[in-house]
Amino acid sequence: MSGFSSNRRGAGKGPDLWTFVTLxxxxxxxxxxxxxxxxxxxxxxxDKETGALSLANWAxxxxxxxxxxxxxxxxxxxxxTTGLSLVLGIPLAxxxxxxxxRGSALLNTLAVLALLSPPFIGAYSWVxxxxxxxxxxxxxxxxxxKLPPIxxxxxxxxxxxxxxxPFVSLMxxxxxxxxxxxxxxxxxxxxxxxxxxxxxxxxxxxxPSVTGGALITFMMSLSNFGTPMIIGGNYLVLPTLAxxxxxxxxxxxxxxxxxxxxxLMLCASLIIALQQWASSRRKYASxxxxxxxxxxxxxxxxxxAHALCYLIVALSTLPLAVVVFFSFKNTKGPVxxxxxxxxxxxxxxxxxxKTVTNSFLFSLAAVVLIASVGTLxxxxxxxxxxxxxxxxxPLLMIPYIVPGTVLGIGYIVAFNRRPFFLVGTATIVVMTYxxxxxxxxxxxxxxxxxxxDPALEEAGINLGSPPxxxxxxxxxxxxxxxxxSGAIMSWVTSMNELSASLLLYVGRTMTMPIKVxxxxxxxxxxxxxxxxxxxxLVTGLALYLVNRWSGSGAEAAVGAA
Amino acid sequence: xxxxxIVGLEKRFGEVKALSEVNLSxxxxxxxxxxxxxxxxxxxxxxxxxxxxxxxxxxxWLGEERVDExxxxxxxxxxxxxxxxxxxxxxxxxNVAYGLRVRKLPKAEIERRVEASLRTVHLEGFEARxxxxxxxxxxxxxxxxxxxxxxxxVLLFDEPLSNLDAKLRVEMxxxxxxxxxxxxxxxxxxxxxxxxxxxxxxxxxxxxGGRIQQVGSPWEVYKDPANLFVASFVGKVNLLDxxxxxxxxxxxGLGAFRSGxxxxxxxxxPGAEGRPLRAAFRPEDADENPAPGSPNALRGRVAASxxxxxxxxxxxxIGGSRIVVERHGPAAxxxxxxxxxxxxxxxxxxxxxxxxxxxSRLRPEGAASPxxxxxxx
Numbered sequence: 001m002s003g004f005s006s007n008r009r010g011a012g013k014g015p016d017l018w019t020f021v022t023l024x025x026x027x028x029x030x031x032x033x034x035x036x037x038x039x040x041x042x043x044x045x046x047d048k049e050t051g052a053l054s055l056a057n058w059a060x061x062x063x064x065x066x067x068x069x070x071x072x073x074x075x076x077x078x079x080x081t082t083g084l085s086l087v088l089g090i091p092l093a094x095x096x097x098x099x100x101x102r103g104s105a106l107l108n109t110l111a112v113l114a115l116l117s118p119p120f121i122g123a124y125s126w127v128x129x130x131x132x133x134x135x136x137x138x139x140x141x142x143x144x145x146k147l148p149p150i151x152x153x154x155x156x157x158x159x160x161x162x163x164x165x166p167f168v169s170l171m172x173x174x175x176x177x178x179x180x181x182x183x184x185x186x187x188x189x190x191x192x193x194x195x196x197x198x199x200x201x202x203x204x205x206x207x208p209s210v211t212g213g214a215l216i217t218f219m220m221s222l223s224n225f226g227t228p229m230i231i232g233g234n235y236l237v238l239p240t241l242a243x244x245x246x247x248x249x250x251x252x253x254x255x256x257x258x259x260x261x262x263x264l265m266l267c268a269s270l271i272i273a274l275q276q277w278a279s280s281r282r283k284y285a286s287x288x289x290x291x292x293x294x295x296x297x298x299x300x301x302x303x304x305a306h307a308l309c310y311l312i313v314a315l316s317t318l319p320l321a322v323v324v325f326f327s328f329k330n331t332k333g334p335v336x337x338x339x340x341x342x343x344x345x346x347x348x349x350x351x352x353x354k355t356v357t358n359s360f361l362f363s364l365a366a367v368v369l370i371a372s373v374g375t376l377x378x379x380x381x382x383x384x385x386x387x388x389x390x391x392x393x394p395l396l397m398i399p400y401i402v403p404g405t406v407l408g409i410g411y412i413v414a415f416n417r418r419p420f421f422l423v424g425t426a427t428i429v430v431m432t433y434x435x436x437x438x439x440x441x442x443x444x445x446x447x448x449x450x451x452x453d454p455a456l457e458e459a460g461i462n463l464g465s466p467p468x469x470x471x472x473x474x475x476x477x478x479x480x481x482x483x484x485s486g487a488i489m490s491w492v493t494s495m496n497e498l499s500a501s502l503l504l505y506v507g508r509t510m511t512m513p514i515k516v517x518x519x520x521x522x523x524x525x526x527x528x529x530x531x532x533x534x535x536x537l538v539t540g541l542a543l544y545l546v547n548r549w550s551g552s553g554a555e556a557a558v559g560a561a
Numbered sequence: 562x563x564x565x566x567i568v569g570l571e572k573r574f575g576e577v578k579a580l581s582e583v584n585l586s587x588x589x590x591x592x593x594x595x596x597x598x599x600x601x602x603x604x605x606x607x608x609x610x611x612x613x614x615x616x617x618x619x620x621x622w623l624g625e626e627r628v629d630e631x632x633x634x635x636x637x638x639x640x641x642x643x644x645x646x647x648x649x650x651x652x653x654x655x656n657v658a659y660g661l662r663v664r665k666l667p668k669a670e671i672e673r674r675v676e677a678s679l680r681t682v683h684l685e686g687f688e689a690r691x692x693x694x695x696x697x698x699x700x701x702x703x704x705x706x707x708x709x710x711x712x713x714x715v716l717l718f719d720e721p722l723s724n725l726d727a728k729l730r731v732e733m734x735x736x737x738x739x740x741x742x743x744x745x746x747x748x749x750x751x752x753x754x755x756x757x758x759x760x761x762x763x764x765x766x767x768x769x770g771g772r773i774q775q776v777g778s779p780w781e782v783y784k785d786p787a788n789l790f791v792a793s794f795v796g797k798v799n800l801l802d803x804x805x806x807x808x809x810x811x812x813x814g815l816g817a818f819r820s821g822x823x824x825x826x827x828x829x830x831p832g833a834e835g836r837p838l839r840a841a842f843r844p845e846d847a848d849e850n851p852a853p854g855s856p857n858a859l860r861g862r863v864a865a866s867x868x869x870x871x872x873x874x875x876x877x878x879i880g881g882s883r884i885v886v887e888r889h890g891p892a893a894x895x896x897x898x899x900x901x902x903x904x905x906x907x908x909x910x911x912x913x914x915x916x917x918x919x920x921s922r923l924r925p926e927g928a929a930s931p932x933x934x935x936x937x938x
Contacts, residue, residue, distance in 0.1 A: 453644060453646060455642045455643075455644055455646035456646050456648060456649075458611075458613055458633075458640070458642070458646065459640065459642060459646040459647075459648070459704075459707075460648075460659070461612075461613075461633045461634045462611055462633060462634070462636075462638060462639070462640040462708075462717075463634075463639075463659050463660030463663060463707065463708075463711055464634050464635070464637070464660050464663040464664060464711065465634055465659070465660070465663045466632075466634050467634070469663070470634075473659075474648055477650045478649065478650055
């Protein structure tokens, strides 16, 4: 009986604050999602010369080996990355939650740091190690072990897996720590061996979370742009193909780029649908009374478990460590010379200080928007389920399925003419960050709200406080902790955004990830390393802040990426 | 002090009719209870009065003002919530001061009123505490202090005691009643606990299926139920299906009600002969020491017994039916075990008759219906 009225909530006539928020939400979705994406559709389905409706782009995509191969490459990379992430993530989750592993908190933090690090740092770092002139490859060659350069599918899969496996490990660990101990005890009490219990009880219970982690990994790998761009060599995947088609100076093909974009979005929608289906099919409500205990291992088994966990995390931390190390090497132009110093940092702060300030300014501006708009829309989604809001809610989730490259293409096309001339401005970069984070912030705000008893708001209103004032004095203070940690995560992902802003930047709106990317292309590894180190530092700082604030950096990280 | 009048109120949730044709008139300073099982519409009615739901039809009057279109925050009702709804991010003082600050009262006045309210609910000295330092009972006292601090036109209680343990519940309900009477604020109290309703209320409205079944004093609702629902929801009741077989030999004006092998003398309603009837009487209506020659002297074998302290309850087999009777005080202590015989008498005037199809009460000739009295006040 304390549910919500299905038609109108509460008495009183006329629109209130939330009516305007809902309208604003629609305006935002229409201008910054529907309008540019409609252009992507239009380009894909029209003939460039005549402007007539045409399926030529689609026929060409399906008919040419060049395009189909990119599709195949994307699938291979995403599948292999998912598989490898499962291989790395599940054992790590199992051992750190079920056995006493010394330093498991540190392992956790390092894994999350790898997950949140800028998506291209891993790729770039592996290039410096195993690329054409990679120091590790050269060192191994001098020992007689000749490796081919890392460019190509193997490089992408390696870099992607070592970045994204924490999705699997964190979600699996989350599930493993919330299985009530007595469920496994019941199985053993009924006569099952602990081996049988593990396969018949434990595994089925954590399977939905493992599947969830695997699907996110697949999705991230599929839409990742920076990694295949840097380490992929000639091995084109869908996002890099779309980028090349759109920007190629020789034969610009916006129609074809749009078609590739739509195929990417189609794949992403399928995965989301799969995810929804998987999570709806198996949902185990857990009543956690007895937390599972961590067993103590002894002798060899303990040493093996430790070695495995440390090896996995060390592999994923290695690229980050290499980047930090190289940032302090002395350079002479693109060449590293012996000795250490702060030369690379000096170059950044003296030659391109604007890049650094841009990154901070744009991401902070975006965070202000993300936190405020996301919170207001999250409130509407959670508390005012009018017919209009039920339409708005899924629309707000569109950015989930729009890879950054696709959003960038849509924005260039749509915002380079009347009535919105935005290409080349800082506004469009900020809006890109904002829109890409919107679904996460709305979701997180509405899930925070679901934990706040609506009776508290009713109490405020009942005591004479109008809806707006009640939101400000009752709801908002209770949401504060959640909003702040969400905002910090948004800040990190915005600072590290590359795929959309790479299409939209002009000289004066260059950001640090773009500069890193360009430096890598030009072979200036020193500045790239220093810039990446700064980004890593920011990521680490954010993680620390979230941990201090809410005590659950890992959860926030899964929600953030 | 404000009177409340509700006229023809109706509320739907989609296809479901949560309230239909609700008419109530509550007097100034009255402690009025909405009693019914969960899902009956009592909370919907309370929330509609508070303005959290918008009615589909009907009027709500607080004193001389019609408020059914007034937004919730301008209705000036003080609500006490089931799960307390104490603001967790504010101290006790700030909680109680919240509504006063909204009203922009001067600081000294706010302090005076907060202090007075906290004193009334026995929470002096708790001003600086935060809700997580309070027990459930203390939190609900804060909720009550907060609602009365604004000196509302009406206090609304939404099952305020259902989350407290049994002993505290009894303590708090007496306090709530004392506070309400001391302040003289009209109160509407929602509960599913019939004992609570009987103890605390001036009058009770029994609600079922979104309709008001009966309005009356606790005594009226208990002793003179308007229909079968009220009779069985408020208190315990024995129900026997049967029919009126003709005049009874036990006395003038009495009819013979026959149910299986059991015949009871009842006050016959006019024209009830030959139609199916349901007879109802309460376990405590059985007369333990009947005078010789009293009508409906019965004797049966005890099938099961339970001892509840001050009361002993027996299930007795008579004429193919099982009847529950209670014995009180010292008689309860001389408990008879299963298999023993028990004798008692049922005074005919205590046996109520109902139409089993409609559930409506069939009264003997000359008896007035209490419904008109209740609702019309």
